[in-house]
Amino acid sequence: MARIVQKFGGTSVADMVRIKAAAATVKRELDDGHQVAVVLSAMVGVTDQLVGYAAEAGGAHYSSEYDAVLATGEQGTVGLLALSLQEMGIQARSWLGWQIPIRTDGVYGKARIENIETEALERCLGAGEVPVVAGFQGLGPDGRITTLGRGGTDTTAVALAAALGAERCDIYTDVDGVYTSDPRIVAKARKLEKITYEEMLEMASLGAKVLQTRAVELAMKSGQRLHVRSSYSDAPGTLVVDEDEIVEQEIVSGIAYSRDEAKITLVQVADKPGVAAAIFGPLADASINVDMIVQNVSAGGKTTDLTFTVAKGDLERAVETVAANKKKLQYKDLISDSDVVKVSVIGVGMRSHAGVAQRMFTTLAEKGINIQVISTSEIKVSVLIAEEYTELALRALHSAYGLDAE
Ligand code: ADP
Numbered sequence: 001m002a003r004i005v006q007k008f009g010g011t012s013v014a015d016m017v018r019i020k021a022a023a024a025t026v027k028r029e030l031d032d033g034h035q036v037a038v039v040l041s042a043m044v045g046v047t048d049q050l051v052g053y054a055a056e057a058g059g060a061h062y063s064s065e066y067d068a069v070l071a072t073g074e075q076g077t078v079g080l081l082a083l084s085l086q087e088m089g090i091q092a093r094s095w096l097g098w099q100i101p102i103r104t105d106g107v108y109g110k111a112r113i114e115n116i117e118t119e120a121l122e123r124c125l126g127a128g129e130v131p132v133v134a135g136f137q138g139l140g141p142d143g144r145i146t147t148l149g150r151g152g153t154d155t156t157a158v159a160l161a162a163a164l165g166a167e168r169c170d171i172y173t174d175v176d177g178v179y180t181s182d183p184r185i186v187a188k189a190r191k192l193e194k195i196t197y198e199e200m201l202e203m204a205s206l207g208a209k210v211l212q213t214r215a216v217e218l219a220m221k222s223g224q225r226l227h228v229r230s231s232y233s234d235a236p237g238t239l240v241v242d243e244d245e246i247v248e249q250e251i252v253s254g255i256a257y258s259r260d261e262a263k264i265t266l267v268q269v270a271d272k273p274g275v276a277a278a279i280f281g282p283l284a285d286a287s288i289n290v291d292m293i294v295q296n297v298s299a300g301g302k303t304t305d306l307t308f309t310v311a312k313g314d315l316e317r318a319v320e321t322v323a324a325n326k327k328k329l330q331y332k333d334l335i336s337d338s339d340v341v342k343v344s345v346i347g348v349g350m351r352s353h354a355g356v357a358q359r360m361f362t363t364l365a366e367k368g369i370n371i372q373v374i375s376t377s378e379i380k381v382s383v384l385i386a387e388e389y390t391e392l393a394l395r396a397l398h399s400a401y402g403l404d405a406e
Protein backbone atom coordinates (compact mmCIF):
# COMPACT_ATOMS: atom_id res chain seq x y z
CA MET A 1 0.00 0.00 0.00
CA ALA A 2 1.38 3.37 -1.00
CA ARG A 3 0.39 6.79 0.20
CA ILE A 4 -0.41 9.09 -2.69
CA VAL A 5 -1.13 12.81 -2.95
CA GLN A 6 -3.15 13.69 -6.03
CA LYS A 7 -3.45 17.30 -7.20
CA PHE A 8 -6.07 18.40 -9.71
CA GLY A 9 -5.67 21.80 -11.40
CA GLY A 10 -8.35 24.25 -12.52
CA THR A 11 -9.32 22.59 -15.83
CA SER A 12 -9.39 19.21 -14.10
CA VAL A 13 -12.17 20.45 -11.76
CA ALA A 14 -13.74 22.87 -14.28
CA ASP A 15 -17.29 21.52 -13.93
CA MET A 16 -19.20 18.60 -12.43
CA VAL A 17 -18.17 16.27 -15.28
CA ARG A 18 -14.48 16.92 -14.55
CA ILE A 19 -15.03 16.69 -10.78
CA LYS A 20 -16.72 13.29 -11.21
CA ALA A 21 -13.79 12.21 -13.41
CA ALA A 22 -11.39 13.31 -10.65
CA ALA A 23 -13.42 11.29 -8.15
CA ALA A 24 -13.09 8.24 -10.41
CA THR A 25 -9.29 8.76 -10.49
CA VAL A 26 -9.24 8.85 -6.68
CA LYS A 27 -11.32 5.67 -6.58
CA ARG A 28 -8.95 3.87 -8.96
CA GLU A 29 -6.04 4.32 -6.54
CA LEU A 30 -8.16 3.38 -3.53
CA ASP A 31 -9.26 0.20 -5.34
CA ASP A 32 -5.59 -0.66 -5.84
CA GLY A 33 -5.25 -0.53 -2.06
CA HIS A 34 -3.54 2.85 -1.78
CA GLN A 35 -4.17 5.67 0.67
CA VAL A 36 -5.06 8.92 -1.06
CA ALA A 37 -5.04 12.60 -0.04
CA VAL A 38 -6.32 15.06 -2.63
CA VAL A 39 -5.41 18.72 -3.21
CA LEU A 40 -7.58 20.89 -5.47
CA SER A 41 -7.51 24.18 -7.34
CA ALA A 42 -10.52 26.39 -7.92
CA MET A 43 -12.49 25.82 -11.12
CA VAL A 44 -10.56 27.25 -14.07
CA GLY A 45 -11.19 30.99 -14.48
CA VAL A 46 -12.62 31.46 -10.99
CA THR A 47 -9.46 32.87 -9.40
CA ASP A 48 -9.08 35.29 -12.34
CA GLN A 49 -12.64 36.44 -11.80
CA LEU A 50 -12.01 36.92 -8.07
CA VAL A 51 -8.87 38.96 -8.83
CA GLY A 52 -11.06 41.15 -11.04
CA TYR A 53 -13.66 41.65 -8.32
CA ALA A 54 -10.98 42.45 -5.73
CA ALA A 55 -9.47 45.03 -8.09
CA GLU A 56 -12.89 46.58 -8.65
CA ALA A 57 -13.48 46.73 -4.92
CA GLY A 58 -10.23 48.71 -4.67
CA GLY A 59 -7.85 48.79 -1.77
CA ALA A 60 -4.40 47.33 -1.47
CA HIS A 61 -3.46 44.73 -4.05
CA TYR A 62 -1.80 42.38 -1.58
CA SER A 63 -3.82 42.55 1.60
CA SER A 64 -5.60 40.22 3.99
CA GLU A 65 -8.97 40.92 2.39
CA TYR A 66 -7.59 40.36 -1.10
CA ASP A 67 -6.44 36.91 0.03
CA ALA A 68 -9.74 36.26 1.83
CA VAL A 69 -11.48 36.80 -1.51
CA LEU A 70 -9.04 34.81 -3.66
CA ALA A 71 -9.09 31.79 -1.37
CA THR A 72 -12.84 31.26 -1.80
CA GLY A 73 -12.49 29.51 -5.18
CA GLU A 74 -10.96 26.40 -3.65
CA GLN A 75 -13.62 26.02 -0.97
CA GLY A 76 -16.23 25.18 -3.60
CA THR A 77 -14.24 22.50 -5.42
CA VAL A 78 -13.11 20.63 -2.28
CA GLY A 79 -16.69 20.45 -1.04
CA LEU A 80 -17.94 19.26 -4.42
CA LEU A 81 -15.31 16.55 -4.74
CA ALA A 82 -15.93 15.34 -1.18
CA LEU A 83 -19.67 15.14 -1.96
CA SER A 84 -18.98 13.26 -5.21
CA LEU A 85 -16.75 10.76 -3.41
CA GLN A 86 -19.38 10.25 -0.70
CA GLU A 87 -21.94 9.66 -3.44
CA MET A 88 -19.72 6.82 -4.70
CA GLY A 89 -19.69 5.28 -1.23
CA ILE A 90 -16.21 6.59 -0.36
CA GLN A 91 -15.64 8.30 2.98
CA ALA A 92 -14.26 11.77 2.35
CA ARG A 93 -14.17 15.25 3.85
CA SER A 94 -13.06 18.67 2.75
CA TRP A 95 -10.32 20.63 4.54
CA LEU A 96 -9.58 24.33 4.27
CA GLY A 97 -6.07 25.61 4.95
CA TRP A 98 -6.91 27.03 8.39
CA GLN A 99 -8.64 23.83 9.52
CA ILE A 100 -5.52 21.66 9.14
CA PRO A 101 -3.75 24.09 9.63
CA ILE A 102 -1.29 24.85 6.84
CA ARG A 103 0.81 27.56 8.46
CA THR A 104 2.38 30.23 6.28
CA ASP A 105 4.30 33.45 6.71
CA GLY A 106 2.23 36.62 6.58
CA VAL A 107 3.04 37.80 3.05
CA TYR A 108 -0.38 38.22 1.46
CA GLY A 109 -0.64 37.21 -2.18
CA LYS A 110 2.62 35.24 -2.14
CA ALA A 111 2.86 33.54 1.23
CA ARG A 112 5.25 30.65 1.83
CA ILE A 113 4.25 27.51 3.65
CA GLU A 114 6.17 27.20 6.90
CA ASN A 115 4.62 24.11 8.40
CA ILE A 116 1.75 21.68 7.93
CA GLU A 117 0.30 20.08 11.03
CA THR A 118 -0.49 16.55 9.97
CA GLU A 119 -2.19 15.16 13.08
CA ALA A 120 -5.76 15.74 11.95
CA LEU A 121 -5.06 14.52 8.41
CA GLU A 122 -3.31 11.41 9.74
CA ARG A 123 -6.38 10.64 11.82
CA CYS A 124 -8.54 11.12 8.75
CA LEU A 125 -6.37 8.82 6.60
CA GLY A 126 -6.10 6.30 9.44
CA ALA A 127 -9.88 6.10 9.61
CA GLY A 128 -9.99 5.23 5.92
CA GLU A 129 -11.26 8.65 4.92
CA VAL A 130 -10.01 10.67 1.92
CA PRO A 131 -8.97 14.19 2.93
CA VAL A 132 -9.76 16.69 0.16
CA VAL A 133 -7.58 19.72 0.80
CA ALA A 134 -8.02 23.23 -0.59
CA GLY A 135 -4.85 24.27 -2.42
CA PHE A 136 -3.38 27.77 -2.65
CA GLN A 137 -4.33 28.83 0.89
CA GLY A 138 -2.96 28.82 4.41
CA LEU A 139 -3.13 30.45 7.80
CA GLY A 140 -0.85 33.41 8.52
CA PRO A 141 0.78 34.22 11.87
CA ASP A 142 -1.95 36.79 12.58
CA GLY A 143 -4.70 34.20 12.19
CA ARG A 144 -5.74 35.48 8.76
CA ILE A 145 -6.07 33.58 5.48
CA THR A 146 -3.07 33.84 3.16
CA THR A 147 -2.67 32.70 -0.46
CA LEU A 148 0.45 31.25 -2.03
CA GLY A 149 0.69 33.10 -5.36
CA ARG A 150 -0.88 32.08 -8.68
CA GLY A 151 -0.51 28.40 -9.42
CA GLY A 152 0.06 27.81 -5.70
CA THR A 153 -1.99 24.62 -5.47
CA ASP A 154 1.03 22.79 -6.90
CA THR A 155 2.98 23.96 -3.87
CA THR A 156 0.26 22.88 -1.44
CA ALA A 157 0.36 19.41 -3.02
CA VAL A 158 4.13 19.04 -2.81
CA ALA A 159 4.28 20.40 0.74
CA LEU A 160 1.51 18.04 1.81
CA ALA A 161 3.19 15.06 0.12
CA ALA A 162 6.41 15.86 1.99
CA ALA A 163 4.61 16.38 5.32
CA LEU A 164 2.66 13.12 4.97
CA GLY A 165 5.68 11.17 3.71
CA ALA A 166 3.81 10.24 0.53
CA GLU A 167 5.46 7.85 -1.92
CA ARG A 168 3.93 9.63 -4.88
CA CYS A 169 2.75 13.10 -5.73
CA ASP A 170 0.68 13.08 -8.92
CA ILE A 171 -0.04 16.43 -10.56
CA TYR A 172 -3.11 16.01 -12.78
CA THR A 173 -3.48 18.74 -15.38
CA ASP A 174 -4.74 19.50 -18.90
CA VAL A 175 -1.59 18.38 -20.74
CA ASP A 176 -0.18 14.89 -20.48
CA GLY A 177 3.19 15.91 -19.10
CA VAL A 178 6.02 18.41 -19.31
CA TYR A 179 6.90 19.18 -22.92
CA THR A 180 10.04 20.55 -24.55
CA SER A 181 8.06 23.78 -24.96
CA ASP A 182 4.50 24.97 -24.40
CA PRO A 183 2.50 22.54 -26.59
CA ARG A 184 -0.14 25.22 -27.11
CA ILE A 185 2.36 27.29 -29.09
CA VAL A 186 4.86 24.79 -30.42
CA ALA A 187 2.86 22.07 -32.15
CA LYS A 188 6.00 19.95 -32.57
CA ALA A 189 6.82 20.00 -28.84
CA ARG A 190 7.71 16.57 -27.44
CA LYS A 191 6.62 15.12 -24.13
CA LEU A 192 9.57 14.43 -21.85
CA GLU A 193 9.59 11.10 -20.06
CA LYS A 194 11.76 12.57 -17.32
CA ILE A 195 13.14 15.97 -16.43
CA THR A 196 15.57 16.97 -13.66
CA TYR A 197 14.47 19.15 -10.75
CA GLU A 198 17.00 21.75 -11.80
CA GLU A 199 15.73 22.00 -15.36
CA MET A 200 12.11 21.99 -14.21
CA LEU A 201 12.97 24.76 -11.75
CA GLU A 202 14.44 26.89 -14.55
CA MET A 203 11.55 26.07 -16.90
CA ALA A 204 9.01 27.05 -14.24
CA SER A 205 10.76 30.22 -13.16
CA LEU A 206 11.28 31.23 -16.81
CA GLY A 207 7.60 31.00 -17.58
CA ALA A 208 6.45 27.39 -18.14
CA LYS A 209 3.47 27.50 -15.84
CA VAL A 210 2.85 23.75 -15.83
CA LEU A 211 4.32 23.72 -12.28
CA GLN A 212 4.70 26.58 -9.83
CA THR A 213 8.39 27.38 -9.21
CA ARG A 214 8.06 27.10 -5.46
CA ALA A 215 6.55 23.61 -5.82
CA VAL A 216 9.58 22.41 -7.77
CA GLU A 217 11.93 24.00 -5.24
CA LEU A 218 10.18 22.18 -2.40
CA ALA A 219 10.15 18.88 -4.29
CA MET A 220 13.87 19.21 -4.98
CA LYS A 221 14.61 19.99 -1.35
CA SER A 222 12.54 17.13 0.03
CA GLY A 223 13.47 14.64 -2.72
CA GLN A 224 9.79 14.26 -3.62
CA ARG A 225 9.36 12.74 -7.09
CA LEU A 226 6.60 14.42 -9.04
CA HIS A 227 4.51 12.86 -11.76
CA VAL A 228 2.92 15.45 -14.07
CA ARG A 229 0.09 13.75 -15.97
CA SER A 230 -3.21 14.23 -17.73
CA SER A 231 -6.53 14.16 -15.93
CA TYR A 232 -8.09 13.01 -19.24
CA SER A 233 -6.23 9.69 -19.52
CA ASP A 234 -4.17 7.36 -17.39
CA ALA A 235 -1.19 7.38 -19.78
CA PRO A 236 2.14 7.94 -18.05
CA GLY A 237 3.20 11.59 -17.90
CA THR A 238 6.54 13.17 -16.98
CA LEU A 239 8.59 12.32 -13.91
CA VAL A 240 10.51 15.13 -12.23
CA VAL A 241 13.59 13.45 -10.75
CA ASP A 242 17.24 13.76 -9.71
CA GLU A 243 19.85 14.24 -12.42
CA ASP A 244 21.41 10.80 -11.84
CA GLU A 245 18.13 9.11 -12.78
CA ILE A 246 18.43 10.38 -16.33
CA VAL A 247 20.70 8.30 -18.52
CA GLU A 248 20.69 10.15 -21.84
CA GLN A 249 20.84 13.85 -21.12
CA GLU A 250 19.99 16.21 -23.97
CA ILE A 251 22.06 19.40 -24.20
CA VAL A 252 18.91 21.50 -24.38
CA SER A 253 15.81 19.97 -22.85
CA GLY A 254 13.34 22.80 -23.06
CA ILE A 255 12.43 26.25 -24.29
CA ALA A 256 10.31 28.53 -22.13
CA TYR A 257 8.87 32.00 -22.56
CA SER A 258 7.44 34.64 -20.30
CA ARG A 259 5.26 37.51 -21.40
CA ASP A 260 5.33 38.88 -17.88
CA GLU A 261 8.25 41.19 -18.68
CA ALA A 262 8.64 44.92 -19.14
CA LYS A 263 11.74 46.85 -20.08
CA ILE A 264 13.01 50.18 -18.77
CA THR A 265 15.89 52.08 -20.39
CA LEU A 266 17.60 55.03 -18.78
CA VAL A 267 19.29 57.08 -21.47
CA GLN A 268 22.54 58.85 -20.68
CA VAL A 269 22.95 58.17 -17.00
CA ALA A 270 26.17 59.51 -15.44
CA ASP A 271 28.87 56.82 -15.68
CA LYS A 272 30.34 56.99 -12.19
CA PRO A 273 30.51 54.83 -9.06
CA GLY A 274 27.30 54.50 -7.08
CA VAL A 275 24.86 55.01 -9.94
CA ALA A 276 23.70 51.39 -10.20
CA ALA A 277 23.19 51.32 -6.44
CA ALA A 278 21.16 54.52 -6.63
CA ILE A 279 18.88 52.96 -9.25
CA PHE A 280 18.45 49.45 -7.92
CA GLY A 281 18.49 50.22 -4.19
CA PRO A 282 15.17 52.09 -4.19
CA LEU A 283 13.63 49.42 -6.46
CA ALA A 284 14.62 46.71 -3.99
CA ASP A 285 13.22 48.81 -1.14
CA ALA A 286 9.93 48.93 -3.04
CA SER A 287 10.01 45.07 -3.34
CA ILE A 288 10.37 45.29 -7.12
CA ASN A 289 12.39 42.41 -8.53
CA VAL A 290 14.79 43.35 -11.30
CA ASP A 291 15.56 40.50 -13.65
CA MET A 292 17.81 41.20 -16.66
CA ILE A 293 20.26 44.13 -16.71
CA VAL A 294 22.45 45.49 -19.50
CA GLN A 295 24.63 48.57 -19.57
CA ASN A 296 26.28 50.30 -22.55
CA VAL A 297 28.99 52.87 -22.05
CA SER A 298 28.59 55.79 -24.42
CA ALA A 299 31.26 56.87 -26.85
CA GLY A 300 32.54 59.70 -24.68
CA GLY A 301 32.69 57.45 -21.63
CA LYS A 302 30.91 59.99 -19.44
CA THR A 303 27.42 58.57 -19.63
CA THR A 304 25.87 55.18 -20.05
CA ASP A 305 22.54 53.73 -21.19
CA LEU A 306 21.14 51.26 -18.71
CA THR A 307 18.38 48.78 -19.54
CA PHE A 308 16.67 46.41 -17.12
CA THR A 309 13.50 44.36 -16.87
CA VAL A 310 10.81 44.00 -14.21
CA ALA A 311 7.52 42.09 -14.04
CA LYS A 312 4.78 43.76 -16.12
CA GLY A 313 2.68 44.33 -13.01
CA ASP A 314 5.53 46.28 -11.40
CA LEU A 315 6.27 48.54 -14.39
CA GLU A 316 4.29 51.55 -13.28
CA ARG A 317 5.71 51.50 -9.77
CA ALA A 318 9.22 50.92 -11.09
CA VAL A 319 9.00 53.96 -13.39
CA GLU A 320 7.70 56.09 -10.51
CA THR A 321 10.45 54.87 -8.20
CA VAL A 322 13.22 55.66 -10.69
CA ALA A 323 11.67 58.99 -11.70
CA ALA A 324 11.56 60.02 -8.04
CA ASN A 325 15.37 59.91 -8.07
CA LYS A 326 15.83 61.73 -11.35
CA LYS A 327 17.75 64.61 -9.80
CA LYS A 328 20.32 62.32 -8.31
CA LEU A 329 20.65 60.08 -11.37
CA GLN A 330 20.67 62.88 -13.91
CA TYR A 331 19.56 60.69 -16.78
CA LYS A 332 18.39 62.31 -19.97
CA ASP A 333 15.41 60.14 -20.74
CA LEU A 334 13.42 57.19 -19.40
CA ILE A 335 11.85 54.81 -21.93
CA SER A 336 9.59 51.94 -20.95
CA ASP A 337 8.29 49.12 -23.12
CA SER A 338 5.96 46.31 -22.10
CA ASP A 339 5.65 44.69 -25.55
CA VAL A 340 8.51 42.32 -24.87
CA VAL A 341 8.88 38.62 -24.14
CA LYS A 342 11.69 36.66 -22.54
CA VAL A 343 12.61 33.45 -24.37
CA SER A 344 14.94 30.98 -22.67
CA VAL A 345 16.66 27.74 -23.64
CA ILE A 346 17.33 25.40 -20.75
CA GLY A 347 19.43 22.29 -20.29
CA VAL A 348 21.88 20.83 -17.77
CA GLY A 349 23.95 19.62 -20.75
CA MET A 350 25.01 23.24 -21.32
CA ARG A 351 27.49 22.88 -18.50
CA SER A 352 29.66 20.64 -20.64
CA HIS A 353 28.81 21.82 -24.16
CA ALA A 354 29.85 25.06 -25.81
CA GLY A 355 27.93 26.82 -28.57
CA VAL A 356 24.41 26.70 -27.14
CA ALA A 357 24.09 30.48 -26.86
CA GLN A 358 25.66 30.98 -30.27
CA ARG A 359 23.05 28.75 -31.89
CA MET A 360 20.31 30.77 -30.23
CA PHE A 361 21.70 34.07 -31.51
CA THR A 362 22.25 32.74 -35.05
CA THR A 363 18.75 31.24 -35.23
CA LEU A 364 17.11 34.48 -34.12
CA ALA A 365 19.28 36.51 -36.50
CA GLU A 366 18.24 34.29 -39.42
CA LYS A 367 14.63 35.11 -38.61
CA GLY A 368 15.43 38.82 -38.41
CA ILE A 369 14.60 38.97 -34.70
CA ASN A 370 16.51 41.60 -32.76
CA ILE A 371 17.84 40.67 -29.32
CA GLN A 372 17.36 43.48 -26.80
CA VAL A 373 18.86 42.00 -23.63
CA ILE A 374 20.70 38.75 -22.87
CA SER A 375 21.23 36.93 -19.59
CA THR A 376 22.77 33.55 -18.88
CA SER A 377 23.31 31.10 -16.06
CA GLU A 378 25.02 27.73 -15.97
CA ILE A 379 22.03 25.91 -17.46
CA LYS A 380 20.08 28.55 -19.38
CA VAL A 381 20.34 31.39 -21.88
CA SER A 382 17.58 34.01 -21.94
CA VAL A 383 16.95 36.76 -24.44
CA LEU A 384 14.47 39.60 -24.47
CA ILE A 385 12.79 40.21 -27.83
CA ALA A 386 9.72 42.03 -29.16
CA GLU A 387 6.55 40.24 -28.08
CA GLU A 388 5.22 39.94 -31.65
CA TYR A 389 7.97 37.38 -32.42
CA THR A 390 7.12 34.99 -29.56
CA GLU A 391 5.70 32.18 -31.69
CA LEU A 392 8.24 32.55 -34.48
CA ALA A 393 11.17 32.51 -32.05
CA LEU A 394 9.90 29.53 -30.05
CA ARG A 395 9.27 27.39 -33.12
CA ALA A 396 12.55 28.31 -34.82
CA LEU A 397 14.60 27.60 -31.69
CA HIS A 398 12.73 24.35 -31.07
CA SER A 399 13.77 23.12 -34.53
CA ALA A 400 17.29 24.53 -34.27
CA TYR A 401 18.04 22.49 -31.13
CA GLY A 402 16.64 19.32 -32.70
CA LEU A 403 13.72 19.11 -30.29
CA ASP A 404 10.90 18.74 -32.84
CA ALA A 405 8.80 15.60 -32.60
CA GLU A 406 8.96 13.38 -35.70
P1 ADP B 1 -3.46 23.54 -13.90
O1 ADP B 1 -4.70 24.34 -13.91
O2 ADP B 1 -3.70 22.07 -14.04
O3 ADP B 1 -2.54 23.85 -12.77
P2 ADP B 1 -1.86 25.19 -15.67
O4 ADP B 1 -2.63 25.94 -16.67
O5 ADP B 1 -1.37 25.90 -14.46
O6 ADP B 1 -2.70 23.89 -15.27
O7 ADP B 1 -0.59 24.51 -16.37
C1 ADP B 1 -0.75 23.70 -17.51
C2 ADP B 1 -0.44 24.51 -18.76
O8 ADP B 1 0.94 24.84 -18.79
C3 ADP B 1 -0.66 23.78 -20.06
O9 ADP B 1 -1.99 23.87 -20.49
C4 ADP B 1 0.33 24.43 -21.02
O10 ADP B 1 -0.28 25.35 -21.90
C5 ADP B 1 1.26 25.22 -20.10
N1 ADP B 1 2.67 24.94 -20.38
C6 ADP B 1 3.62 25.88 -20.57
N2 ADP B 1 4.80 25.33 -20.82
C7 ADP B 1 4.62 24.00 -20.78
C8 ADP B 1 5.49 22.88 -20.98
N3 ADP B 1 6.79 23.04 -21.23
N4 ADP B 1 4.97 21.64 -20.87
C9 ADP B 1 3.67 21.46 -20.60
N5 ADP B 1 2.79 22.49 -20.42
C10 ADP B 1 3.26 23.74 -20.50
Ligand code: ASP
Pocket: 009, 010, 041, 042, 047, 048, 073, 135, 136, 149, 150, 151, 152, 153, 154
Ligand atom coordinates in the same frame (compact mmCIF):
# COMPACT_ATOMS: atom_id res chain seq x y z
N1 ASP C 1 -6.60 28.83 -8.10
C1 ASP C 1 -5.25 29.36 -7.98
C2 ASP C 1 -4.84 30.03 -9.29
O1 ASP C 1 -5.60 30.05 -10.24
C3 ASP C 1 -4.27 28.36 -7.56
C4 ASP C 1 -4.02 27.24 -8.53
O2 ASP C 1 -4.89 26.93 -9.33
O3 ASP C 1 -2.95 26.62 -8.46
O4 ASP C 1 -3.77 30.56 -9.35
Ligand code: MG
Pocket: 009, 151, 154, 209, 210, 211, 212
Ligand atom coordinates in the same frame (compact mmCIF):
# COMPACT_ATOMS: atom_id res chain seq x y z
MG1 MG D 1 -1.23 25.47 -12.42
